[in-house]
Amino acid sequence: MNITIRPESNNEYTITEDIIKEAFLYEEYSDKSEHLLVKKIRKSDAFIPQLSLVALTEEGNIIGHVLLSKIKIVDGNNEVDSLALAPVSVSPHYQKKGIGRQLIQAAIKKAKELGYRSVIVLGHKDYYPKFGFKQAHLWNIQAPFDVADEQFMALELTENGLKNVEGIVHYSKPFLE
Template identity: 70%
Template sequence: MGIYIRQERPEDYSMTEEMIKQAFLHEEYSDKKEHLLVNKIRKSDAFIPELSLVAIHQSHGVVGHILLSKITIVDHDIVEDSLALAPVSVAPSFQKKGIGSQLIRAALQKAKELGYHSVIVLGHKDYYPKFGFKKAALWNIKPPFEVPDEVFMAMELTEHSLENVEGVVQYSKAFSE
């Protein structure tokens, strides 16, 4: 199929945002604002350019995107750095072809190479565990809002990195603006 994954570049931004908008257009559990979220994160101090990746098709351009951004896990005065995986998007005509999985694996590997130790995701309970995500509640890590335990997950990029971590996830302001 001729897909390769690379870091997103500023000249990709408008094409990426349009693809994200199309990817979520018919999703039941979407507010249809994921493209705006990506735009806000890019402008925030939570943005890590190396963890904004695109899937490129030789003749269609940007057909997928993933973003990992900085978050913290807070327990009173103890603050632990982590990453949020949100969102991951694939153009409708390229869905169900493994591109999302490729993006997730590439982003997790890059995050590990950059020295990050954990990732948090709010996502499908049957999809994310295949990448190593487990219920965040296992580490007593809680979302800042009400969601079922099985859709709020965490993953250790470094073995035992969440062993002594607990608290409430604090997303960047971009998620609540």
């Protein structure tokens, strides 16, 4: 399927939120508030407009969205900037067609171009390793809450992007509200 991926524009926020809501409507492990998380992140210092991407059909309809936002990995007084991948959403009608994969790949590529060194994700243990994500505990990076090791993952965007980095992930305030 031919799609275009580009940064989301301000006038598309409502459409994107509707896509996110629709994408998570029947997800078992969702609290159905992902669209609200995106809305809050957009209003925070963690928001990076260039890393809020939408997928469009040939007709120009938005059918997917991915967001990378700022987080920190903290070990005592040491803080390292990183990114959180959350959420990635594809309209149910277009799921299982590789659109989520293309969105994630585009977001990772753009994050590299912007100079970021790593991405953290809490997600499906069989899906995210396809993009190079590995269990975060391999770098002694921990979630700030209880989660299975195989679901909490990290990706180095540059060679040795997580070398000498360890600690607890500190998500931005919108994740905690």
